[in-house]
Amino acid sequence: MFDLKTKISNKPIFIDLFAGAGGLSEGFVRAGFDPVVHVEADPGAAYTLRTREAFHLLKGRGDLTAYFAYLSGQLKRNELYSQAFGTGSNSVINDTIGAESLSKIFDLLDARIGTRRLDLIVGGPPCQAYSLVGRARSEQKMVGDQRNYLFVYYAEFLRRYRPNFFIFENVVGLLTAREVDGTRYFDMMLTLFKELGYSVEYQVIAADEHGIPQKRKRIILVGTRGRKCGFFPELDKVPTDFLVEDAIGDLPSLRAGKGAPYITSLEKPPSRWLVQSGLLSGTGCTTWHEARPHNPRDLRIFKKVVNKWNKKGERLSYNDLPEVLKTHSNRNSFLDRFKVVAADLPASHTVVAHIAKDGNYYIHPDNAQNRSLTPREAARLQTFPDDFYFESASGKPSRTSAFKQIGNAVPVLLAEQIARKFVENWS
Template identity: 30%
Template sequence: MTIDRMTTGAQLRQRRERLGLSQAKLAEISGVSQHLLSAFELGKVALAAPDLAVTLDAIRDSDQVMAVSTRTKRYRERCYSEPPMLAARVAKAKPTRGNPGYVALLRELHAAHCAPKTADLSALSLFSGCGGFSLGFSAAGFSIKGFVEREEPLRAIYRQNFSDGVEIGADITAISDGDLAARAAEIGPIDVIIGGPPCQGFSLSGKRKVDDPRNQLFRHYLRFVDMFRPKMAVLENVRVLTSMRNAAGGLVRDDIRAEFGRHGYKVDFFEVNAKDYGVPQHRERVLFVAVRNDLPGHPSMPAATHGSGGGLFPGKLAWRTFADACSDLAYLESGGRSSDSLHEAVSHPSHVIEWLWDVPEGSSAHDNSDPQMRPPSGYNTTYKRQVWNEPAATVQTTFGMISGCRNVHPVATRALTIREAARLQSFPDTYRFGGTLGCIRTGIGNAVPPLLARAIAMHVRRML
C-alpha cells in the first residue's frame, strides 16, 4: 500500500507511528490541528479533503519529518521578570467606540435579572453550571423556579445569583422518580426546561467515546420533561454533537430527536454562533428546541442580529469584538494586578514571554521564523494571540493558560484574565463569582453566554 492510497485514520496512524512521528508533531508540520487528527485517527470524523491533502504532503516530506521526529525537547529553567509596559501597546488598548455601549448592555442585563418578575413565565434549569443560561432567561422575564448542578463549587456560585430557586439535587442521575415527583409538586407548573449536559463526551477536544456515560445524560433531562410537561424545552451542546455517533453507528442528534418525539414533543436542532447574537466571541453551538405536541407552532430560533456589517445582510449590526468587550479594563502585562480582584494576570516564565513578545495578532509563537523562538511542543493554535478588532476566539475553561488554544491577549503578552473571559462570555461585572480561581474559570468557560441565552429566551417568550 502506498501513501497516496492512505485515506483512513487507521492507515494514517500506522504510517505516522512507523516514522516515529507524534500526533503533535504531525499537527505542527501539517498545520492541521491535533484534536482533528486525533478524531480522524479514531474514526470519529472524516478529514476534509484539503486537510487530508496537506497532511499527506507533510508526511511525505522526509527531511521535515526527520527534523521534527528527532528534535530533542528543550529544557528551560523557569524564571520570571516583569515585562515592560510599552506606551504604544497601552495606547493601542484604549477603549473602542463600541465598548461603553457593550458595558452598559451588560449592566442592563443584570438589572433585568434582578427586577421583579411580573409575567407568568417560569423555567427550570438543568446542568446549571454557574448560571449563564439561567441569567439570560431571567433577564427575559422568566422566573427560575429550580435548578440541578452536580459540582458543589458551581452550585455555590449559582446560589449566590439565584437565591429564590429550589435546589432540586446535585447528581441528576441520583434523583429518584419519587424525589422528582415531590419536587414537582413543590415547584408547580413550569413553562420551559433549559439545560446543557456536560460536553466532554461530545467535544472534539475530549475523547468523544461512544460509551461515555455522559452521552446519556439527555435521557435524564427527559425524565424532568416527563415529570413537569413544560410547554417547551431547550437543550444546548457543542456544535460537533451533530456529527457524534452512538455505539450502533447512528447519529446522537437523531437519538435526541427521536426521544423527544416519543415523549410527546416536536423538536428540531439549530446550529448557531454566539457572535451572531451580540456576544463578542466566536462560539459555535447546537440547540435542540422542543414544543409540546398539543401546542401550536414549531421549533425555531430567533433571527441573527449581528453580522459582518455588509454583504448580503447589511441591515445587521456589526459583530462585537474583543476590544468592544474589554478595552476599558486596566492594561496588564504578565503578573499585573488591578483594583478588580478578577482582573489579575497570571505570571508567565520569561522565556515564554520572549517567544510571544513580537508575535502579531492572530499568529502563534509556533510561526516564529527562528526555531529557537518556537515552543518545543504543541501546534499552531497554541501560544496564539487573539485579534483586538475581531470577535474573540471561543472561551474555554483553560483560558488562563498561555499555552492553551488562542488564549493570548491581542496586545499584552499574557493569558486572559477572569474578568476578560467573563466579559467575552457576556457576564456582567456585577455577577457574583466565588470559590477558587480554577472553579470560576471552569464555570465561565462552560457557560452558555447570557446574551445568547436572552435572545433565545425572548424568542421562546414570544412563542409562548
C-alpha cells in the same frame, strides 16, 4: 392555549438542568423568567448560582449593600446568604443527575415547584463526549462514555413535569457523534423526545451573528408539546459595529500575576457597545480582573505572538518560534497553541473551559501588559454582567474555577435573545 405574553407579568417559571454557572439561566432572568430550581454537579458552579440568586433577591428588595460588601471582602459568603435567604432555602440543587440521584432530585423539585405548572426546562449536559476536540483526544473517540447518554436523564424531567417547552443546548459535534453501531446520539434524542410527546426543531447558532463578541457555534434544540412545526424562535441578526477592544478595552491595565478577584474600579470610559449591552454594574466596578502569572519563556512568546498580529495581521505558528523557546515535541499539530485575542476583530475565537489550564491560547492583545486574559475579560466575551461573581467550592477565590465555569457557559446575551423571542412569538 398557554399564553406566554400574559404570563410574563407573573414570571413564567423554569428549571435549569446541568446549569453550570448559569449563563443560560441569567439570560432568561434578564428577559423576565423565574428560575425555581438549578441542578448542577460542580460545587463551585453551584455556589456561583447561589451567589447570583442572592444578588437577584437583594436587588429585588432595592438594597445591594450586602452583596457589594461581600464582593469587597467585607462579608463572608454564609453572611451574604443569611441576609439574602434568611431561614429559607435557595434554588440550587448541588447533585449529579443520574440514575441514583434522580428520585432525590425529583423530591426536592416537587417541594420547590409545589402546585405551580412548570413552563420551561432549559439546559445542556456536559459537552465533552460530543465535542470534536474531546473525541480527537480520546482513544475510543468517546464511544461508550456515559456522558453520551445524559440526555436520557434530561428526558426523565420532561416525562415527569411535562413543561410546555424545553431548550437543550450543546456543541455542534452532537450532530456527528455516534454509537458503536453508527447510530447518532442526536437521532436517539429526537426519537426519545418524540416518544414523550414533543415536537423538536433545532438550529446551529453562531453567537457572533447575534451581537456576541466571540465566535461560538452551538446547537439549540427547542421542543414544544404536541405536533407542531415552524415554532423555532428565529433570532434577529445583529450588525457588527463593535470590536473585541470595545468589550475589554475599558478594564484596568495589568501585568502578569497582578490584579484581584474582588472589586476593581473601572478607570476608563466604557465603549458604546458596553453601555448598550447592559453588562456594566452601575457602580463603576467589576470583579475577577486578576491575571495569572507566566514563566519568562511564555512571556517572551506572548510578545512575539502579539507583535506578529498587531504589525502584520498574521497568526504565529509554533514552528516559527526560535528553538530556544520551543518545549513541545509535537511539531505537526496544535501549531496555534499560542494565540492572541485580537482587539481589532469583531469577535474573538471561542472561549472554552481549557482556558482554566493555561492562558496560552488567550493572550491579551496589548503587549505592554504582556499576559493572558483575566477571568473578567473572558467573562466579557461571554457577556456575563460585571456584577456576576464566580465562586469556588471552598469559598476562597479560585481563578481556575472561575475560568472553567466561564468557558463552559452559554453567552448571557445570546440566552436573553432566545428568551425574548419566546415572549414575542410564542402565544
